[in-house]
Amino acid sequence: MAPTDEHVLAPWLPHMPQRLSLAKLPTPVERCTALDRGRARVWVKRDDLSSDIYGGGKVRKLEYVLANPPHNTDAPVLTLGGTGSHHLLAVALFLAESGRTLHALTFDQVMTPHVRTGLAVLASLGTQFWHSRTRVGLPLAWLRYQLFQRPARRGVYMPPGASDGLGGLGFVAAGRELAQQIADGELPHPGRIYVTGGSAGTSAGLAIGLALCGIATHIRIISAVETMGFNRLMFGRLLGQIYSCMRKHGFAGRGRVSGLLREAGVSWSIDHSQVGPGYAVPTEAGRQAITVAGEGGLSLETTYTGKCVAAMLNELEGDDVEGPVLFWNTHAGNDLSPRIVAGWQQRLPPVLARAVSTPD
Numbered sequence: 001m002a003p004t005d006e007h008v009l010a011p012w013l014p015h016m017p018q019r020l021s022l023a024k025l026p027t028p029v030e031r032c033t034a035l036d037r038g039r040a041r042v043w044v045k046r047d048d049l050s051s052d053i054y055g056g057g058k059v060r061k062l063e064y065v066l067a068n069p070p071h072n073t074d075a076p077v078l079t080l081g082g083t084g085s086h087h088l089l090a091v092a093l094f095l096a097e098s099g100r101t102l103h104a105l106t107f108d109q110v111m112t113p114h115v116r117t118g119l120a121v122l123a124s125l126g127t128q129f130w131h132s133r134t135r136v137g138l139p140l141a142w143l144r145y146q147l148f149q150r151p152a153r154r155g156v157y158m159p160p161g162a163s164d165g166l167g168g169l170g171f172v173a174a175g176r177e178l179a180q181q182i183a184d185g186e187l188p189h190p191g192r193i194y195v196t197g198g199s200a201g202t203s204a205g206l207a208i209g210l211a212l213c214g215i216a217t218h219i220r221i222i223s224a225v226e227t228m229g230f231n232r233l234m235f236g237r238l239l240g241q242i243y244s245c246m247r248k249h250g251f252a253g254r255g256r257v258s259g260l261l262r263e264a265g266v267s268w269s270i271d272h273s274q275v276g277p278g279y280a281v282p283t284e285a286g287r288q289a290i291t292v293a294g295e296g297g298l299s300l301e302t303t304y305t306g307k308c309v310a311a312m313l314n315e316l317e318g319d320d321v322e323g324p325v326l327f328w329n330t331h332a333g334n335d336l337s338p339r340i341v342a343g344w345q346q347r348l349p350p351v352l353a354r355a356v357s358t359p360d
Contacts, residue, residue, distance in 0.1 A: 022059050038316050043187045056090065076095075080105035084109045101127065107134055119348070121339045172209040178215070193327075195221060211261045
């Protein structure tokens with residue numbers, strides 16, 4: 001994975017950070033009549049097609065995060081997520097391309113077939129696990145990693161979802177990509193964009209990128225986590241981190257990021273209505289949305305994108321949403337079964353091995 005000198009953000013950032021060429025960009029936009037409701041017409045941004053290795057939204061952020069300090073070395077990467085985390089999968093898969101390993105602080109998720117497959121791939125890639133049964137117990141897993149069960153070589157920490165100022169640049173660039181597709185007539189100017197929210201690097205970077213391109217719209221962020229895990233304060237902080245990172249690399253904009261969004265007509269809101277019993281717990285509405293999306297040729301999952309489409313369909317059925325709407329599909333639909341090796345269960349710590357051996 002060698003850094004590339006081609007930078008879509010170069011017009012804005014004269015001192016560009018390094019970037020790895022991991023994604024196949026631009027990803028297409030497609031009309032999806034199966035998701036139309038009421039007076040709204042729906043298009044889909046197909047980020048599920050962003051990579052033959054592992055698509056979805058994570059690859060856009062990893063292009064920047066893995067290319068720059070402290071992650072541009074041969075050291076392992078330490079990060080965290082649920083046992084079915086798409087972030088953990090993306091990091092592990094792209095690290096494996098250069099012979100590096102993932103150190104994962106994990107917590108239990110409902111052991112759906114999708115989660116089981118992801119865990120099998122992580123184990124097959126040689127991921128090392130420090131597991132807690134709950135998110136609340138993650139600090140104890142971190143202490144075991146640092147003090148009691150230390151690896152031979154410690155990993156360099158990466159925030160959840162690779163969502164920091166640098167990672168957010170991937171979706172600032174995505175905002176410019178979408179603006180060009182609008183200008184080229186590939187889709188009409190969307191009045192509303194639906195995107196899932198967890199670590200929020202996707203939606204925060206996208207808001208800034210669209211504002212810089214003058215694409216006035218409303219970004220509807222459908223949260224997959226409870227209010228304490230993701231809220232307006234956290235989102236505003238991440239917007240500021242991305243904006244500060246841009247200034248570090250030569251961005252000449254003045255004022256605050258809130259002013260940039262306001263002047264460009266970019267607004268945003270967070271909806272927690274689809275979280276259900278908790279993070280990564282499937283809901284009936286999410287399952288129904290997955291079925292509907294499947295009729296339109298889309299493959300979604302129960303943790304993020306299924307819940308996002310469920311919220312979108314519910315809102316579009318009302319009379320207050322009309323015109324062009326965009327669903328940003330961040331799910332990676334790659335078939336990872338060829339990555340699974342025989343006996344992968346034996347590579348898990350005992351508590352995880354017991355979880356995968358228990359019938360659903």
